[in-house]
Amino acid sequence: MAKSKIEVEAKARVADPERVERLLSGMGSALDEIDFADAYYVPVATEGYSFHRFRLRRTGERAVVTAKQKVGSAGVEANREHEFEVSDPEAFDAFARLFGFKVLLAKRKHGRRWKMEPATVELIEVDGLGHFVEVEILIESESEIEAARNRVIEILQSLGVDQESIEPAPYTQLLYQKLQGQSTPTATESK
Numbered sequence: 001m002a003k004s005k006i007e008v009e010a011k012a013r014v015a016d017p018e019r020v021e022r023l024l025s026g027m028g029s030a031l032d033e034i035d036f037a038d039a040y041y042v043p044v045a046t047e048g049y050s051f052h053r054f055r056l057r058r059t060g061e062r063a064v065v066t067a068k069q070k071v072g073s074a075g076v077e078a079n080r081e082h083e084f085e086v087s088d089p090e091a092f093d094a095f096a097r098l099f100g101f102k103v104l105l106a107k108r109k110h111g112r113r114w115k116m117e118p119a120t121v122e123l124i125e126v127d128g129l130g131h132f133v134e135v136e137i138l139i140e141s142e143s144e145i146e147a148a149r150n151r152v153i154e155i156l157q158s159l160g161v162d163q164e165s166i167e168p169a170p171y172t173q174l175l176y177q178k179l180q181g182q183s184t185p186t187a188t189e190s191k
Contacts, residue, residue: 004083007068008148009136010076012156012165017131020123021112023159028114028121035059035110039093040172041101049176053104056089056096063089071142076149076166078142105175118148119155126171128178133159 014020037058042050054067063086068079086092111124122134135155137148153163167174 004080005138006071006078006142006145007081007136007138008076008078008145008152009134010152010156010166011132011134012161013167014131014133017123020133020159024114024121024123027158028116031113031115034113034122038107040104041096042104044100044102049173050104056092058089065092076152078145105172105179107171107175116155119151121155129171129174133161
């Protein structure tokens with residue numbers, strides 16, 4: 001059985017996406033356009049927002065189920081990712097609902113992706129939340145987390161993003177608060 005990877009990532013709000021795109025085009029290798037439609041499932045009995053969830057992501061003809069397990073401390077996120085592809089997302093949705101899950105919320109993010117070794121960098125728009133830059137590095141073991149975190153921060157700084165601009169709250173939490181009519185915290189308020 002393949003061991004799951006650890007994803008070390010950070011995201012920050014972007015006020016000037018064109019400037020960040022120019023920087024990325026000069027520093028990284030363009031990969032592809034992305035358009036992800038995500039549904040987040042929680043147990044039916046869940047009231048309010050929950051970090052205990054899994055995601056069904058659809059992109060084109062592909063669908064992948066992902067659950068993330070937090071590894072390490074706060075700051076730049078580190079999560080062990082458990083995921084698998086499904087051939088029939090509608091059947092999976094029906095299966096999840098039959099066995100006691102509901103969709104907490106849906107999220108759509110679209111934009112572009114670049115490679116800046118060893119990271120993947122996305123400049124995206126999350127519908128309802130605005131523009132973000134995300135930096136992600138996949139690693140094998142927890143002993144690599146600190147070096148990966150440092151590289152993530154270094155890449156963000158090279159794009160003109162300071163550490164105070166990093167958004168620690170998950171998109172799902174920000175979207176949930178918005179749907180509930182709550183104000184979304186700034187990066188410093190949600191720490």
